[in-house]
Amino acid sequence: MEYIKINKFEISNYKDAKERSILNQLENAINDYLTGTNIDLFEEMKSIDVLLDFKNKFKTDFSQKVKNSLIKTRPGESTTYSELAKKINSKAFRAVGSVLRNNPLPLIIPCHRVIKKDGKIGGFMGKMDDDWQINLKRRLLRIEGFMI
Numbered sequence: 001m002e003y004i005k006i007n008k009f010e011i012s013n014y015k016d017a018k019e020r021s022i023l024n025q026l027e028n029a030i031n032d033y034l035t036g037t038n039i040d041l042f043e044e045m046k047s048i049d050v051l052l053d054f055k056n057k058f059k060t061d062f063s064q065k066v067k068n069s070l071i072k073t074r075p076g077e078s079t080t081y082s083e084l085a086k087k088i089n090s091k092a093f094r095a096v097g098s099v100l101r102n103n104p105l106p107l108i109i110p111c112h113r114v115i116k117k118d119g120k121i122g123g124f125m126g127k128m129d130d131d132w133q134i135n136l137k138r139r140l141l142r143i144e145g146f147m148i
Contacts, residue, residue, distance in 0.1 A: 022048055030107065036143055041108050042071045057104045062090070066099040073113045075144040080117045112140040 025048040033039045045052060058067045065088040073079050081093040081100075090096075100111040106124070116122040124137035 022050060026050060033107070034143065038075060038145075040075055042110070045108055052105065052108065057102070058099070062088075062092075062095065063099045065090075066096050067103075067109055070100070070111065070114070071109060073110060075110075076146050078113050078115050078141070078146055080115060082117055084114065107140075112137045113144075113146075 026045070029039060029041060029044040029048065033041055033044075054064070054067060058064050066084060069084050069087045070079070081096045084096045085091060085093040100114060101123075103109050103111045106112060112124060114122075121134055121137055121141075124133040
């Protein structure tokens with residue numbers, strides 16, 4: 001809830017039948033994911049027809065490439081900032097980190113799968129010093145079967 005408030009996501013009070021159905025499917029998918037079902041939330045969002053406005057959040061060609069490369073990292077896999085940069089023909093691994101720091105949908109666009117080159121976890125959701133973000137990243141990786 002804290003993340004929703006900070007990013008000012010709005011949840012409508014009025015829901016028609018189609019919207020209720022999509023929200024129920026979304027809730028079920030997230031619950032399945034969090035209880036260890038091997039599910040790719042990005043693919044699941046597409047299959048239940050959730051409209052994600054990525055162009056509004058990833059405005060530059062560079063940020064679009066980072067996002068597109070990252071969503072190819074499957075559950076249980078990890079990558080590094082420098083590997084992502086290399087995949088998009090760039091050396092700007094710090095800029096990759098900056099793009100991911102502003103990721104509005106960290107479960108859907110799986111920035112928790114990005115670790116440091118030395119194998120350590122590193123920051124999550126733009127935070128390095130807040131324990132709850134690092135612990136969340138660690139838990140998400142464990143849910144997906146990635147051992148740290």
